[in-house]
Amino acid sequence: MNNQQHLDVARSVGQEGIVLLKNENDFFPINPNDRIRIAVIGENATRMMTIGGGSSELKAKQEISPLQGIKERFTNAAINHTLGYASGPPLYSRTEPSPYDADSLREIAVRMAAQSDIVLYFGGLNKNHLQDCEGGDRQEYGLPFGQDELIEALIDVNPNIGVVLISGNAVEMPWLKDIKGLMQAWYLGSEAGHAIADVISGDVNPSGKLPFSFPVKLEDNSAHYFGEISYPGDSINQVYKDDILVGYRWHDTKEITPQFAFGYGLSYTRFKLDQIAVDKKKYSANDKITITANVTNTGSKEGAEVVQVYIGKPKSKVKRAMKELKGFQKVAVAAGQSTQVNIEVAISDLKYYSESISDWELEPGAYEVYVGTASNRIVKVLKVSVE
Numbered sequence: 001m002n003n004q005q006h007l008d009v010a011r012s013v014g015q016e017g018i019v020l021l022k023n024e025n026d027f028f029p030i031n032p033n034d035r036i037r038i039a040v041i042g043e044n045a046t047r048m049m050t051i052g053g054g055s056s057e058l059k060a061k062q063e064i065s066p067l068q069g070i071k072e073r074f075t076n077a078a079i080n081h082t083l084g085y086a087s088g089p090p091l092y093s094r095t096e097p098s099p100y101d102a103d104s105l106r107e108i109a110v111r112m113a114a115q116s117d118i119v120l121y122f123g124g125l126n127k128n129h130l131q132d133c134e135g136g137d138r139q140e141y142g143l144p145f146g147q148d149e150l151i152e153a154l155i156d157v158n159p160n161i162g163v164v165l166i167s168g169n170a171v172e173m174p175w176l177k178d179i180k181g182l183m184q185a186w187y188l189g190s191e192a193g194h195a196i197a198d199v200i201s202g203d204v205n206p207s208g209k210l211p212f213s214f215p216v217k218l219e220d221n222s223a224h225y226f227g228e229i230s231y232p233g234d235s236i237n238q239v240y241k242d243d244i245l246v247g248y249r250w251h252d253t254k255e256i257t258p259q260f261a262f263g264y265g266l267s268y269t270r271f272k273l274d275q276i277a278v279d280k281k282k283y284s285a286n287d288k289i290t291i292t293a294n295v296t297n298t299g300s301k302e303g304a305e306v307v308q309v310y311i312g313k314p315k316s317k318v319k320r321a322m323k324e325l326k327g328f329q330k331v332a333v334a335a336g337q338s339t340q341v342n343i344e345v346a347i348s349d350l351k352y353y354s355e356s357i358s359d360w361e362l363e364p365g366a367y368e369v370y371v372g373t374a375s376n377r378i379v380k381v382l383k384v385s386v387e
């Protein structure tokens with residue numbers, strides 16, 4: 001069925017999935033009551049993302065575009081939109097030049113940006129072949145269709161720019177230091193535009209966290225680090241040399257700084273973690289570790305934080321990541337208030353797969369419990385032992 005209740009759920013899921021990655025000088029949220037000129041630039045402001053991509057395609061009854069969501073919420077602002085770039089097939093209005101005339105599209109966008117108070121750039125990837133589509137991998141880590149150059153040109157005429165990436169994966173960001181705000185909005189489905197406008201306007205405080213690390217450059221990924229035999233292979237053979245060190249496990253263990261880390265995500269308020277403790281220091285095989293922490297909202301808006309617990313085994317007799325996520329809890333906290341979280345981790349979840357016995361095995365000895373709000377934002381490390 002496609003009823004209002006289902007659309008409400010889709011909108012709520014979209015709201016919680018959006019990840020705020022950069023917010024210099026509180027660029028976001030943008031006050032919907034302000035009478036300002038907003039330039040909405042980018043093909044992804046209007047392009048449907050429920051279609052295409054192979055088996056990820058949906059048969060949605062409707063899809064609210066980011067541009068529609070912005071127009072509906074920011075009724076006091078003067079909203080102008082232009083593509084800036086085009087990916088094909090043609091998705092352009094009759095008042096615009098052909099999408100294949102990249103120079104003209106860029107020129108119009110730059111002129112619009114220069115005449116606006118704020119620029120909201122909606123770019124990223126789409127469901128085209130060789131992008132977020134089955135049957136063909138991406139050919140570059142940078143943004144396609146000249147978007148990197150377009151963003152730089154927009155920054156030159158209006159530094160008051162926020163970027164909203166519509167994509168299913170990370171991209172290179174050579175312009176990151178020069179923009180004010182950055183959101184990762186993924187593919188949010190039927191209510192995408194409403195969910196995005198809810199967060200941009202501040203009606204909803206963002207609380208999404210990255211489900212994987214965004215590397216600075218492609219070679220920072222474990223698969224690419226080992227050369228072509230690891231990825232993409234020689235067309236017949238492909239060797240998984242990264243082994244168990246995938247994603248944040250690779251970045252942590254090899255001490256490679258990511259662009260944005262696994263578990264990372266900002267809010268319109270600020271949180272403080274303290275009073276972090278475990279219930280005891282020694283555990284047996286059938287025990288559970290109970291981790292407690294106090295979460296205080298030190299800002300002026302209600303928001304939600306995700307407390308994350310990682311556990312590592314120093315000097316393990318087998319190859320392991322420095323630490324691995326073993327538990328998390330998301331809590332909503334009113335401004336100026338505190339709440340306690342309790343996260344349980346079973347000792348049995350600390351087992352590793354032993355190749356010598358072809359089964360899971362628990363290694364006794366010292367372990368380290370990392371508590372924080374992202375894989376690289378650890379507030380406290382606690383030492384425990386397993387007998």
